[in-house]
Amino acid sequence: MRKERLAQFRKKLEEKHRQLVEEVGKTVLYAKGPEDDSIKDLGDQASSAYNREFLFELGNGDRRLLKEVVAALQKLDAGGFGACERCGEPIAEKRLEALPFARYCIGCQRAVEEEERTAAG
Ligand SMILES: [Zn+2]
Numbered sequence: 001m002r003k004e005r006l007a008q009f010r011k012k013l014e015e016k017h018r019q020l021v022e023e024v025g026k027t028v029l030y031a032k033g034p035e036d037d038s039i040k041d042l043g044d045q046a047s048s049a050y051n052r053e054f055l056f057e058l059g060n061g062d063r064r065l066l067k068e069v070v071a072a073l074q075k076l077d078a079g080g081f082g083a084c085e086r087c088g089e090p091i092a093e094k095r096l097e098a099l100p101f102a103r104y105c106i107g108c109q110r111a112v113e114e115e116e117r118t119a120a121g
Helices: 003-032 041-045 050-057 061-078 093-098 107-121
Strands: none
Touching: 003 061
């Protein structure tokens, strides 16, 4: 993928990240009270193992999404962005435009969801 395209996706992801940190931060604020100063560090910590667990315990949809966004940003840094994590094929750019944090190509996404359903049932 071209550098300019990657920069566009990074911008989208960073924007989404900021939104989600704000949302999750509000949840933390609500749960713990305004004197808790962990909120301002949340963005910095979002990729740490501790915070992943912490966010997991929040138990809402936002923290799951935040994890995906952080993972996508890490892939942008590491150079694996845009490749399906399951089959390794490039994810369609149209799909990435709608879901810049997508981990799988559309075919694998369906397969993974099917596997999750099977595992849950
Ligand atoms: Zn795939």
